[in-house]
Amino acid sequence: MIRPNKYYSELKDSYLFYNIAQKTKAYVEQHPGTKLLRMGIGDVSLPLCxxxxxxxxxxxxxxxxxxxxxxxxxxxxxxxxxxxxxxxxxxxxxxxxxxxxxxxxxxxxxxxxxxxxxxxxxxxxxxxxxxxxxxxxxxxxxxxxxxxxxxxxxxxxxxxxxxxxxxxxxxxxxxxxxxxxxxxxxxxxxxxxxxxxxxxxxxxxxxxxxxxxxxxxxxxxxxxxxxxxxxxxxxxxxxxxxxxxxxxxxxxxxxxxxxxxxxxxxxxxxxxxxxxxxxxxxxxxxxxxxxxxGQRQIHENIQIYKRNAKILMKALDQIGIWYCGGKNAPYIWMRCPKGMKSWEFFDYLLHKIQVVGTPGEGFGAAGEGYFRFSTFGSPEDTKEAAERIVTLFSK
Ligand SMILES: Cc1ncc(COP(=O)(O)O)c(C=O)c1O
Structure with missing residues (x-):
């Protein structure tokens, strides 16, 4: 009998994006009409140039x-x-x-x-x-x-x-x-x-x-x-x-x-x-x-994502949270505040301000305690997410 590749059984299930989708869906079902700001996706939002x-x-x-x-x-x-x-x-x-x-x-x-x-x-x-x-x-x-x-x-x-x-x-x-x-x-x-x-x-x-x-x-x-x-x-x-x-x-x-x-x-x-x-x-x-x-046009689009990054970085600076990235990359990697674990922080942001990001633990154990924001969203959503974050941590 044919034997399948046994190494597939050694793969760890990837729950990261599935879990994010499930938790987000459950929240929206329980809170209809909520405006959720999705800052987790690694997909672009602007069309081709x-x-x-x-x-x-x-x-x-x-x-x-x-x-x-x-x-x-x-x-x-x-x-x-x-x-x-x-x-x-x-x-x-x-x-x-x-x-x-x-x-x-x-x-x-x-x-x-x-x-x-x-x-x-x-x-x-x-x-x-x-x-x-x-x-x-x-x-x-x-x-x-x-x-x-x-x-x-x-x-x-x-x-x-x-x-x-x-x-x-x-x-x-x-x-x-x-x-x-x-x-x-x-x-x-x-x-x-x-x-x-x-x-x-x-x-x-x-x-x-x-x-x-x-x-x-x-x-x-x-x-x-x-x-x-x-x-x-x-x-x-x-x-x-x-x-x-x-x-x-x-x-x-x-x-x-x-x-x-x-x-x-x-x-x-x-x-x-x-x-x-x-x-x-x-x-x-x-x-x-x-x-x-083409180069000019793609860089105009990249500048839009970079402005998103600046808005988020400014918000994190304002509330004194450590982060890296954002300047030369479309991702911002922040330390979860108050010693929270990354999924705990995911739930906290979702429930308190309806902002969705990506828990660092999904990128391996070394990512525990950190959180990733993507800057590929729309400028309007990014601005609103930054405002909600500043308000939440300034309380
Ligand atoms: C680090 C890294 N490499 C590769 C890829 C895959 O890119 P592609 O869309 O060209 O398959 C991604 C996509 O998110 C990525 O983050």
């Missing part, structure tokens, strides 16, 4: 006539998009060839699929609190997870240490959920560590577009030696509002080799076997993001 919409419409029209119709797309991505992305890196001082860029349907898909490149016996380091998919994708593959807790003491940005033994190193910067961003020096230390130990860094850059401090790296490839130890996984979801449209890209340098095997060549082999490429229409829409007009 004009440049992208125009490109999508044009691409749909292309599919209507024989001369411009596209069938199967190249498995690793259309050259028009791969080239645009490589040029985008060039502007940041990172030189890549277009065939080091792989177009994907989003970062989530890649974070799981990329594990095909590594033996099951390899171990994975996850810095916690963390985006839950890092742990789950590795548990499904039967891989050993090495947990490294970050904390307020190291500003949620831990350093590599000699005691760390792991083959794959997950680094998410700007971080979900903490909003913390590694400095050049801090990230260089991880790059050096990976090169010295023969590890590979999986660098999740899903939130790089939110960095406003010019000294902070957007890409791991801005650092010396990263091309021999890192894979960068990027997404247009939060950068350009593609959460429902689905598009991302992954950079695997040709210089990345382990045990005599070239990971760029292996990924080409993988993609040409396991995918038939991303839709022509969506890739055309994605290419518009990397035009001058």
């Amino acid at each position: 004009d440049a992208v919409i125009r490109a999508l419409h044009e691409a749909v029209d292309d599919q209507a006539s024989k001369s411009s119709f596209h069938g199967y797309m190249p498995e690793c991505g259309a050259s028009f998009l791969r080239e645009k992305i490589a040029e985008h890196y060039e502007k940041r001082g990172v030189s890549l060839s277009a065939d080091e860029v792989f177009v994907s349907s989003g970062a989530s898909d890649e974070l799981g699929d990329i594990l095909d490149l590594f033996e099951r016996s390899s171990s994975a380091l996850v810095i916690e609190p963390a985006y839950p998919a890092y742990v789950d994708a590795n548990v499904m593959a039967g891989r050993k997870i090495v947990h490294l807790s970050s904390s307020e003491e190291n500003n949620f940005l831990p350093e590599p240490g000699e005691d760390i033994k792991a083959d794959l190193l997950y680094i998410c910067s700007p971080n979900n959920p903490t909003g913390a961003v590694f400095s050049r020096e801090q990230l260089q230390a991880w790059v050096d560590f990976a090169n010295e130990n023969g590890s590979v860094i999986l660098f999740d850059a899903a939130y790089e577009a939110f960095i406003e401090d010019e000294t902070l790296p957007h890409s791991i490839f801005e650092l010396d030696g990263a091309k021999t130890c890192a894979i960068e996984i990027c997404s247009l979801s939060k950068t350009a509002g593609f959460t429902g449209t689905r598009l991302g890209y992954t950079v695997i340098p040709k210089a990345l080799k382990r045990n005599g095997m070239n990971l760029n060549e292996m990924w080409i082999r993988n993609r040409t076997t396991k995918t038939n490429g991303v839709s022509y229409i969506i890739q055309k829409g994605g290419a518009a993001v990397f035009t001058e007009e």
Whole structure:
């Protein structure tokens, strides 16, 4: 008889968003007419920008006539998009060839699929609190997870240490959920560590577009030696509002080799076997993001989320609550007041002021006692939530 993958039974049930939905639903049922302010979601609220919409419409029209119709797309991505992305890196001082860029349907898909490149016996380091998919994708593959807790003491940005033994190193910067961003020096230390130990860094850059401090790296490839130890996984979801449209890209340098095997060549082999490429229409829409007009428009949208962040940060400053993030990331990570646990604080906010956030415990044990606010909501809701928070804690 066929035996299912036994490692699925080792997965912990993810109650986080289910519990949030259940508790919120129950509250609304008991208090009809309540205006709930949802500050927990990690999904964008603004539509795609004009440049992208125009490109999508044009691409749909292309599919209507024989001369411009596209069938199967190249498995690793259309050259028009791969080239645009490589040029985008060039502007940041990172030189890549277009065939080091792989177009994907989003970062989530890649974070799981990329594990095909590594033996099951390899171990994975996850810095916690963390985006839950890092742990789950590795548990499904039967891989050993090495947990490294970050904390307020190291500003949620831990350093590599000699005691760390792991083959794959997950680094998410700007971080979900903490909003913390590694400095050049801090990230260089991880790059050096990976090169010295023969590890590979999986660098999740899903939130790089939110960095406003010019000294902070957007890409791991801005650092010396990263091309021999890192894979960068990027997404247009939060950068350009593609959460429902689905598009991302992954950079695997040709210089990345382990045990005599070239990971760029292996990924080409993988993609040409396991995918038939991303839709022509969506890739055309994605290419518009990397035009001058597209960049200007997506940054106008990002500014709206950043104004939300400022409103929330000001409120927390006013009532003297410790937090990090918000400045270079769309998340604000705050310490729960009065020593409350994160679910306790969730209930407190829901019942007292009808504001919904995300309990830190959902991102691993290191998140207990903390709470995440997302800045992707509407400016009106964010302003009202901030006012309710200030009123509640000023009493
Ligand atoms: C850190 C991080 N990586 C990856 C993703 C997934 O992005 P995508 O929508 O491209 O699958 C998310 C989504 O919230 C995220 O927070």
